[in-house]
Amino acid sequence: MCFSATASFAAGGALSVAGVLTIAKAKKKKELPLASVPLLLGIQQAIEGVVWISFGKPILNMIATYAYVFFSHILWPIFIPLSVLLIEKDPRRKRILGLFLAIGLGVGLYIAYFIGLNSVTSCIIDRSIGYNSMTLYPLVTTAVYVTIVCGSLLVSSYRMMNIFGLTLFGSFAVAAWFFVNVFFSVWCFFAAILSVLIYWHFRTKRMNE
Numbered sequence: 001m002c003f004s005a006t007a008s009f010a011a012g013g014a015l016s017v018a019g020v021l022t023i024a025k026a027k028k029k030k031e032l033p034l035a036s037v038p039l040l041l042g043i044q045q046a047i048e049g050v051v052w053i054s055f056g057k058p059i060l061n062m063i064a065t066y067a068y069v070f071f072s073h074i075l076w077p078i079f080i081p082l083s084v085l086l087i088e089k090d091p092r093r094k095r096i097l098g099l100f101l102a103i104g105l106g107v108g109l110y111i112a113y114f115i116g117l118n119s120v121t122s123c124i125i126d127r128s129i130g131y132n133s134m135t136l137y138p139l140v141t142t143a144v145y146v147t148i149v150c151g152s153l154l155v156s157s158y159r160m161m162n163i164f165g166l167t168l169f170g171s172f173a174v175a176a177w178f179f180v181n182v183f184f185s186v187w188c189f190f191a192a193i194l195s196v197l198i199y200w201h202f203r204t205k206r207m208n209e
Contacts, residue, residue: 011042021199081101
C-alpha cells in the first residue's frame with residue numbers, strides 16, 4: 001500500500017485472506033488464475049511493506065523494489081488478459097482477449113527489457129513510494145498497459161468483471177491526476193482493494209449454478 005509500511009502489511013494480510021477464500025470458490029482449473037488475483041495483489045502489497053522498511057538497507061531495498069516492480073509493471077498486463085480469456089465462453093470476445101493477451105505480453109516483455117537494461121530505484125515522495133524506471137515513450141507504454149488491463153475486464157461477458165474494469169479505470173484516472181509521481185504505487189493499491197470484486201464474481205456465480 002502506498003501510505004505506510006503498517007498499511008501495506010495490513011492490506012497484504014487482508015487481501016491474502018480474501019485471496020484464499022476466492023481460490024476456494026473456484027471449481028475449475030481454468031478459473032484458478034483469475035481467482036488468484038486478490039492473493040497475488042496481497043503478496044504485492046506485502047512486498048511494498050518490505051520496500052517501506054528497506055530504506056537505509058541497500059540490498060534489501062533493491063530486492064524488494066525489483067520484486068514489487070515485477071508485479072506492478074510486468075505481471076499484470078499479461079496475467080489479467082490471460083485470466084479473463086481462460087474463463088470467457090463467447091468466441092468473439094475470446095478472439096479480442098487473445099489479441100489483448102498478445103499485446104500485453106509484448107508490453108510486459110518491453111518493460112522487462114528496459115528494467116533489465118537500466119536500474120530501478122524506489123524513493124519516498126509525499127508519504128508514498130515512487131518507482132523510477134526508464135523506458136522509451138513512457139506515456140504511450142502506460143496508455144497501452146492501462147488499455148490492456150482495463151479493456152480485458154470490460155470485454156468480458158461477466159458483469160462483475162465489467163464493474164471491476166470500470167472502477168479500475170476510474171481509479172487510474174484518480175491516481176494519474178492526483179498522484180502522478182507515485183502512480184503505480186497508488187493505482188496498484190486501488191486495484192488491490194477493488195480485487196475483492198473477483199471474490200463476489202465467484203460467490204455469485206456459485207450461487208447461480
